[in-house]
Each structure stands twice: as C-alpha cells, then as structure tokens.
Amino acid sequence: MTPVLQVTNIRKQFGGLTAVDGVSFSVNEGEILGIIGPNGSGKSTLFNCVLGQLQPTEGEVRVDGELVTGLRPCDLNRLGVSRTFQLLQVFPQLSVRDNLILAGQEHKGSMGTRLLGARDAGLTEAANRMIEFFRLSHVADEKAGGLSYGQQKLLDAAMAFMAGPRLVLLDEPAGGVNLTMLSHLRERLQAINAEQNATFVVIEHNMEFVMALCDRIIVLAEGKVIAEGTPDAIRSNPEVIEAYLGH
Amino acid sequence: MAAFIQLFVSGLATGAIYALVAVGFMLLWQTSQTINFAQGEFVMIPAFFVLWAIKILGVGFWPAVGIAVLASLLILGLLFKRAIVDPMLKHGVLPLVISTIALSIFLKEAVKDFYSSQAQPFQAMIPSEDLHLFGAVISSQSIFILLIASAAVLGLNKLLNGTRLGRAMQATAQNPSVARILGIPVERMIMYTFLINALLVALASLMISPIYLAKFTNGDTLGLAAFIAAIVGGFNQVRGAIVGGLILGVIENLAAAYISAQYRGAIPLILLIVVILWRPQGLMGRAEERTV
Numbered sequence: 149m150t151p152v153l154q155v156t157n158i159r160k161q162f163g164g165l166t167a168v169d170g171v172s173f174s175v176n177e178g179e180i181l182g183i184i185g186p187n188g189s190g191k192s193t194l195f196n197c198v199l200g201q202l203q204p205t206e207g208e209v210r211v212d213g214e215l216v217t218g219l220r221p222c223d224l225n226r227l228g229v230s231r232t233f234q235l236l237q238v239f240p241q242l243s244v245r246d247n248l249i250l251a252g253q254e255h256k257g258s259m260g261t262r263l264l265g266a267r268d269a270g271l272t273e274a275a276n277r278m279i280e281f282f283r284l285s286h287v288a289d290e291k292a293g294g295l296s297y298g299q300q301k302l303l304d305a306a307m308a309f310m311a312g313p314r315l316v317l318l319d320e321p322a323g324g325v326n327l328t329m330l331s332h333l334r335e336r337l338q339a340i341n342a343e344q345n346a347t348f349v350v351i352e353h354n355m356e357f358v359m360a361l362c363d364r365i366i367v368l369a370e371g372k373v374i375a376e377g378t379p380d381a382i383r384s385n386p387e388v389i390e391a392y393l394g395h
Numbered sequence: 396m397a398a399f400i401q402l403f404v405s406g407l408a409t410g411a412i413y414a415l416v417a418v419g420f421m422l423l424w425q426t427s428q429t430i431n432f433a434q435g436e437f438v439m440i441p442a443f444f445v446l447w448a449i450k451i452l453g454v455g456f457w458p459a460v461g462i463a464v465l466a467s468l469l470i471l472g473l474l475f476k477r478a479i480v481d482p483m484l485k486h487g488v489l490p491l492v493i494s495t496i497a498l499s500i501f502l503k504e505a506v507k508d509f510y511s512s513q514a515q516p517f518q519a520m521i522p523s524e525d526l527h528l529f530g531a532v533i534s535s536q537s538i539f540i541l542l543i544a545s546a547a548v549l550g551l552n553k554l555l556n557g558t559r560l561g562r563a564m565q566a567t568a569q570n571p572s573v574a575r576i577l578g579i580p581v582e583r584m585i586m587y588t589f590l591i592n593a594l595l596v597a598l599a600s601l602m603i604s605p606i607y608l609a610k611f612t613n614g615d616t617l618g619l620a621a622f623i624a625a626i627v628g629g630f631n632q633v634r635g636a637i638v639g640g641l642i643l644g645v646i647e648n649l650a651a652a653y654i655s656a657q658y659r660g661a662i663p664l665i666l667l668i669v670v671i672l673w674r675p676q677g678l679m680g681r682a683e684e685r686t687v
Contacts, residue, residue, distance in 0.1 A: 221575065222575060222577065222579075225576060225577060231576070238573075239566050239570050239573070240570075241565065242562070242566070250563070250577065267557060267558060267559060267562070
C-alpha cells in the first residue's frame with residue numbers, strides 16, 4: 149500500500165545551521181502520527197518543508213506517491229492536504245460559518261462565477277454539519293474574532309476538514325487550550341479520523357494529548373529522528389527521556 | 396430653516412463624494428497597505444481624461460466619459476498598482492507613501508503643463524434645475540449626486556458581502572497568508588480593489604468637476620478631505636468612511652455659512668484633531684482590525 153505521506157531524507161539549512169537533518173518518515177491511510185521533540189528540535193521547520201512553506205535544501209515529499217516537493221501551499225490544498233496553525237489563523241471579521249465555507253471552497257473560476265455564483269458555493273450544509281460536529285452551533289453566526297481561544301482552535305480544526313482532505317497536518321492543536329476543551333478536541337479529532345478515514349500528522353508539546361491521540365510517534369532532537377514507535381514504547385524510551393530532560 | 400436645509404443637502408452631496416473617495420482610499424489600505432496620497436489627484440484626473448477625449452479625439456461628452464472611465468481603470472488602477480505599488484511596497488510602507496506623494500505632484504504638474512492651468516468648465520451629467528422643498532431651493536445636481544453615490548455604496552456593499560468574490564476579498568484583507576494557503580488568488584483580489592478604487596474616483600470626478608470646475612489643484616482639497624473622512628469615520632470600516640465623508644461635507648458647509656467662510660479650510664482639520672484626541676479609532680472604527 150502506498151503511504152499517504154512519504155517524507156524522504158528531508159534536510160533544511162538556514163545558512164550554517166541545519167534545522168532538519170535527513171528526516172524520513174511515512175504515514176499510512178487513516179493513521180494518526182505524532183511528531184514530538186524539545187523546542188528547537190526542528191518540528192516546525194519540518195512541517196513547513198512538508199507543506200511547501202519552506203523549500204527543503206534536500207529530500208523529497210510524496211503525497212499518495214506523487215512528488216510534491218516545493219509545491220505551493222495552495223496547490224497542496226487542492227491535492228487534499230490541509231493544515232491547522234500553531235498561532236490562530238481564522239478570519240476574525242467573518243462569521244464561523246463563513247470561515248468554514250471559505251475554507252471548503254474551490255477558489256477557482258472566472259470573475260463571472262465569483263460574482264454570480266451562489267454565495268455559499270453550495271457549502272452551507274457541509275459547513276453546518278461541521279459546526280454541529282465540532283459543537284459550535286451556538287456561535288455559528290458570530291464573528292470568529294469574538295470566540296474564546298479554545299473555540300477558535302476548534303474552528304481552526306474544523307476549517308482544515310471542510311474540503312474533505314486526505315491528509316491533515318495539525319500544528320500544536322492543544323496549545324493554550326484548557327483541559328475540558330482539550331479532551332473535547334481530542335475526542336472530535338479521533339471521531340473525524342474514524343469517520344472520514346483521514347490521515348493526521350500532529351506536532352504537539354502536550355504529552356498527554358499526543359499519547360492519547362496518536363497511533364505512532366516519532367521523536368525529533370537536533371533535527372534528527374531519535375526514536376519512533378507506539379506511545380507506550382516512546383514513553384519508556386531512555387533516549388527520549390534524555391532528550392527531554394537533559395543529562 | 397430653508398437656508399439650513401439647503402446647506403445641509405448640498406453638504407450631504409459634497410460629503411457623499413468625499414465618502415466615495417474615502418472608501419476607495421480605505422480599500423487600498425485594507426487590502427494592500429497602500430496609503431495613496433495621490434488619491435485627490437486621482438479624483439482630479441478623470442475629468443481631464445474627459446476633456447482630453449473631447450478635445451483631441453473630437454468625441455461627444457458621453458463617449459468621452461466612457462473613454463475616461465476606461466483610462467482611469469487602466470492608468471489609476473492597473474498601471475498604478477503594477478508600476479508603483481508592486482515595486483515600492485516590497486521596501487515598506489514609507490517608500491510607497493513618498494512615491495504616491497511624488498505621483499500626486501507629477502499628475503498635478505502634468506495637467507498644468509499639458510492641458511491648462513486654468514479652471515475648465517465641465518458639463519454636468521444631468522441638466523441643472525432647482526427643486527423647491529419646504530421652501531428651500533435644492534439643486535437637482537445634489538439629489539443626483541446623492542442617488543449615484545448611494546447606488547455606488549450599495550453596489551459595493553452587495554459585492555463585498557453578497558458574493559463569493561467579496562468574501563474572498565474580505566479574507567484577503569483579514570488574513571492574506573491563510574487566504575493564500577486556501578488557494579484564494581490574493582494578488583488578483585488586491586488588483587480588484589485597485590480597479591474598484593479607480594472606478595470610485597472616476598465617478599467622484601464626474602460628479603464634482605461640474606461644481607468645482609476641472610482644475611489641476613482640485614486634488615489638494617479632495618485628497619485631504621478623503622483622508623480626514625477615512626480617519627474620522629474609522630480607518631477599518633467601509634461604513635466608517637461613508638459616515639466620515641458625510642459628516643465632513645455637512646460640517647464644512649454649515650460652518651462656512653454660520654461660522655466663517657474664511658475658516659472653511661480649517662474646519663476639517665479641527666474635526667480631525669478633535670476625533671484623534673477623543674476617539675482615535677474613529678467614530679465607527681474598532682481598534683486594530685482590518686476588514687473590507
């Protein structure tokens with residue numbers, strides 16, 4: 149079976165600094181892969197290389213076997229790769245529903261279809277389902293900027309699923325979210341993973357969250373993969389403990 | 396009372412023109428951080444496109460209007476963005492501001508040198524008649540301006556809030572990086588705002604030139620008025636720019652009649668100072684936000 153995402157020997161240098169040093173991994177369909185590592189271990193750089201926001205110095209990225217290294221984020225989006233953001237990135241002055249419609253829309257077409265086509269591009273129903281699913285119904289018509297931080301995180305996640313993606317990359321989905329909201333978010337992500345058979349890659353600092361959510365975890369330190377395995381195996385891996393706690 | 400109504404309505408009409416220019420000014424800022432200090436000259440120029448088309452091409456008034464609108468879209472929209480904004484914006488907002496100031500001087504001098512330094516009579520789009528309303532004499536021009544400006548604002552509102560294109564433009568203003576990731580052609584959306592601005596200034600030019608006469612210095616007052624209207628109303632709101640424009644037009648007119656005509660030019664500046672001291676985000680504005 150071809151993995152949904154295959155990353156081979158990615159290296160990224162900024163001047164003399166090697167932020168990511170020959171990282172390879174693959175993710176199979178329906179799998180939730182976690183990427184953890186101390187601050188500065190190269191997680192975000194790796195993510196940005198995969199997502200086309202940075203050009204890797206070396207290495208290649210394949211989605212469903214197709215070479216996508218260096219494709220622009222919007223082209224990846226069209227191929228069914230979507231993402232959430234570490235720092236909140238919603239459209240603050242649009243309603244929750246409009247944010248979702250915008251995220252699900254094919255942004256193609258001429259001036260004519262943009263002007264005369266249905267305003268919701270036929271997506272209101274899909275947006276409502278997503279609102280229901282992430283339990284945002286009570287704020288569906290509010291401006292996204294007025295939502296609480298946790299609600300905005302949920303919206304951000306919901307937006308990533310609007311286009312029915314093959315692969316979703318979640319950048320610290322739990323960052324700054326309170327405990328109640330956190331278990332809600334985890335449970336919703338697991339449910340949508342089961343329902344859509346979507347494949348996830350998650351960067352996360354919250355160990356408990358990552359251990360509970362992911363099927364498999366890889367650990368980065370100083371730009372290299374130092375461990376890979378199930379959550380239980382990672383928890384007891386002495387190299388991981390050393391990387392996190394130091395000598 | 397009759398005099399008051401008369402002054403109020405003609406103030407509203409001038410204010411509606413300020414509002415159109417201020418809305419365009421604000422759209423450029425929201426989507427591309429362009430502060431266009433040549434906006435006043437952008438209003439002055441289309442009238443000269445009309446005069447030029449009549450004089451050089453020998454066409455009638457209405458074909459000349461069509462040519463002027465087209466020329467505005469090409470020169471004040473497309474060419475302005477491609478030749479000045481795109482290359483300068485990379486270097487930051489300040490170099491762009493200086494460039495637009497240079498452009499305003501260039502446009503003024505170009506009109507003076509290549510057309511005329513004298514004020515030129517300019518045909519109104521409808522014949523001027525006086526309407527009697529509650530004893531006040533109101534010019535049909537004022538009513539016409541109010542109608543056209545309202546239609547333009549409603550149309551713009553419909554475009555921004557009622558279409559897919561509008562939502563994509565809003566997304567571009569609020570969060571360009573995510574809009575880009577979602578596949579919204581951000582550059583094209585920004586270009587559309589430049590074209591909309593070109594249309595708005597052309598419309599303003601056609602309506603104000605019969606009143607002020609077409610003169611190369613017209614941009615000085617208009618540009619300042621639009622800038623102040625945008626700030627008074629709130630820089631991040633279309634409706635703020637509209638309210639700011641209307642208030643400015645009315646206050647200017649009433650103050651000229653009831654306080655002093657000599658201080659007419661100072662009134663907008665006083666209004667600006669008061670608003671900045673008392674409510675720096677503008678009457679309708681919210682602190683630190685961007686939307687169209």
